[in-house]
Amino acid sequence: MKVLNLQCAAQHGFEGWFASEAEFQRQLAEGLLTCPVCGDHTVHKLPSAPRLNLNASRESASAVQTKRSEPHPVSASEGVDAPATNAQALHAAWLKLAREVVRQTEDVGSAFAEEARRIHHGEAPERGIRGQATVQETLALVEEGIPVLPLPLPAAAKETLQ
């Protein structure tokens, strides 16, 4: 998102927000830019340093906001969740999920890769299993089209159940 300082022929200064410099040029060429004060179409760009707009991802790419130079738009802090609360909720949710995984799967230990392969090929009963596998073993399983998910199960997930 680019914020450009613009000025009309009557020297009203205002800001225009654009997805890019090219987008500004396109809208300028199509006469889509007008001065918010007097409606003048003769708009030109003042030399200015572009600013980073932290909310850019929420703006639609072609949206244009023309604003008066004062007051300054302040929107970067909107909708930012408090990080601590978020992390705690995330951890609780993750622990719950991990316990669910432990509850619904059979621990096959270091035989995981072999057992996953056997289940995939119908040589062992279809069921959820968990166990230890090396990165190489896990990658090999994935490449063979065997659905596995590397989950770093927290110790707490097992302790509370056993």
Ligand SMILES: [Zn+2]
């Ligand atoms: Zn004007």
